[in-house]
Amino acid sequence: MKHDAVNRTFDCEPTLTDTQVLQYCRDGYLQLQGVVPDEINQRTCDYLNGDLPINPCFMPDGITHADLERMRDTHEPSSILLEDWYIEHVLLNRELAGALRSLLGKDVGLPVLVSNHRVECPMPSQGWHHDADHVFGPETNFVEVFYFPQDTPMELGPTELMPGSHIRSTSRDIAEKGVSSEGPAGSFVIHSQSILHRRGESTAEGLRHMLKYSYWRTVPPTRDWKEEPEFDIQTAEYGGHGVARYVAHIFYWLCGKGEEFRLIGGQAWPWSSINQIGPSYGFGHKEGYLPNWRKDNPDDYAVPLS
Numbered sequence: 001m002k003h004d005a006v007n008r009t010f011d012c013e014p015t016l017t018d019t020q021v022l023q024y025c026r027d028g029y030l031q032l033q034g035v036v037p038d039e040i041n042q043r044t045c046d047y048l049n050g051d052l053p054i055n056p057c058f059m060p061d062g063i064t065h066a067d068l069e070r071m072r073d074t075h076e077p078s079s080i081l082l083e084d085w086y087i088e089h090v091l092l093n094r095e096l097a098g099a100l101r102s103l104l105g106k107d108v109g110l111p112v113l114v115s116n117h118r119v120e121c122p123m124p125s126q127g128w129h130h131d132a133d134h135v136f137g138p139e140t141n142f143v144e145v146f147y148f149p150q151d152t153p154m155e156l157g158p159t160e161l162m163p164g165s166h167i168r169s170t171s172r173d174i175a176e177k178g179v180s181s182e183g184p185a186g187s188f189v190i191h192s193q194s195i196l197h198r199r200g201e202s203t204a205e206g207l208r209h210m211l212k213y214s215y216w217r218t219v220p221p222t223r224d225w226k227e228e229p230e231f232d233i234q235t236a237e238y239g240g241h242g243v244a245r246y247v248a249h250i251f252y253w254l255c256g257k258g259e260e261f262r263l264i265g266g267q268a269w270p271w272s273s274i275n276q277i278g279p280s281y282g283f284g285h286k287e288g289y290l291p292n293w294r295k296d297n298p299d300d301y302a303v304p305l306s
């Protein structure tokens, strides 16, 4: 692990395989369960509850100790990003860092802002929503992370996500359930900021913390995660009609080949069926269309800029 405290970046070995990166492109999220030690989870809760003195490892320019004290008591307690124990065990957590490095390339930019989704349970579920300022596109210039510092069973209303909803505007009735991020203390959800999500319904009594922040890309994308020799971009599973083209575009962009991506439509690549007797036609075409990310065209294809 290489941590550059001045430029606020880290670098380490990527840990995700081709299959896992493609899974992230399809679902829009991945979960890491119980990877932060209990002592650190407890310390995080103590810090957020004001039961631990503030002890920044350095003071950023223009920020005073009083600013940090004030910040800690808001819904954006970013002062925690300056605690050395938090940096080492949560921000740069080994499992988390390896996954982030796989999706964001070398020298990952560390968060500068924290949101604390602090909930006095019980509470009804929130309505399904895409967060403010989300963008639908092939780029992965940043990913958002949820950190659950205490055990978060269904009774404490863990965040629910709608898999695959990061590629287009999606709505769901409040009565519909998604995939729950329930898990033990020290769990993370790495996800596209564009994914449809909500706070789940909670039925237990008590205070629930959930910290949310973004990690940032600082280098152009390239396929430098863990390559699998048997993984074949031509025959990989990208999803069904109306979806595969978006998922494949995201994967191509991550491989650093976003500019080369072209579609010819119909049953051509990246669409496929398990009942085919040969690979889909259309792979590697130099001319064709793009997915219609802006949704301004009835056939859902866009014309590349020449």
Ligand SMILES: [Fe+2]
Pocket (backbone or CB within 6 Å): 129, 130, 131, 197, 198
């Ligand atoms: Fe939200």
